[in-house]
Amino acid sequence: MKTNKFKRVAMRKIILSLFAFLFLINYLLAQENKKFEERRLNIVEKAKDSLVKISNHTFAIIAKPGAGNILIYESKDGFIIVDDQWEDLGATINNLLKSISNKAVLYVLNTHFHFDHTDGNKAFGKNGIKIIAYDNLRKKLLSEQHIAPPIDVIQKAYPFEALPYITFSDSLTLHEEAEEIKIFHVNNAHTDTDSFIEFKNDNVYHTGDVFVRYGFPFIDDNNGGNILGIIKSMNDLIERTNDSTIIIPGHGPISNKKDLIVYRNNLQLIVDRIQDGILNNLTVDQIEQTNPIRGINWNNQFFVTSKIYKMIKKTKASKL
């Protein structure tokens, strides 16, 4: 009898802790969703984006913080747009497009998989507009993804209609009468889904979040992001551009080649400082104490020494 009673008590304890565990999981998921929802509403409310003509055939919607910049190409037959922000902003974007002309949207190109650049796929995709992106971007949108801290958000799987219809493994070109639009993949930079989009004749680029103007860039190391990939892609882009090239960053104002150079140099300086620490056998904490971002006039909310330290170690180990 005593053993039975003991068993019952033990069983009750197990059931209670199981409930407590399930409750905790539910609570954490609810918190996660709440965080995502608050962020979304905040951005949708503040969506007073500005439309700017930047070249013969291109326009940009320079977004408020929290939503990615959109680039619009106006062809004879319709619009080709790069990134589409949030689903709820579909109407706002369409109104801005109507202020240019009544043409339809032909294609949407995605720079990378993050929600603040691709959530609008749900609105455009529903209307049968074809979405074009790098192969791995489509794969990422097929299932739930955990965007790395400090963003730390679960991005849910996208419905079929919001997925890219056309994908490519290296690059793809759209041949317009007056323009050659090239979308090409960039290896492990902000994420492992990044592309740059070049408008050759108008000398315009959209870089997605590989190049941003809010300070030290958020790098999604849960999804293949690596600072060394960003620096490499910046070196390539600096080579491809000239003093009259117009650059639309993922976030922030319209930029130029000089801005790319400052950004690349700052990132390289930070990497060199951490690399020096590694060569001098300093621990991560000791490197952290040297403040590797010192003297750089940047918002450093996304700068974490240990993340960069790991990226450098990992890249050296795999000799990328």
Ligand SMILES: [Zn+2]
């Ligand atoms: Zn991003």
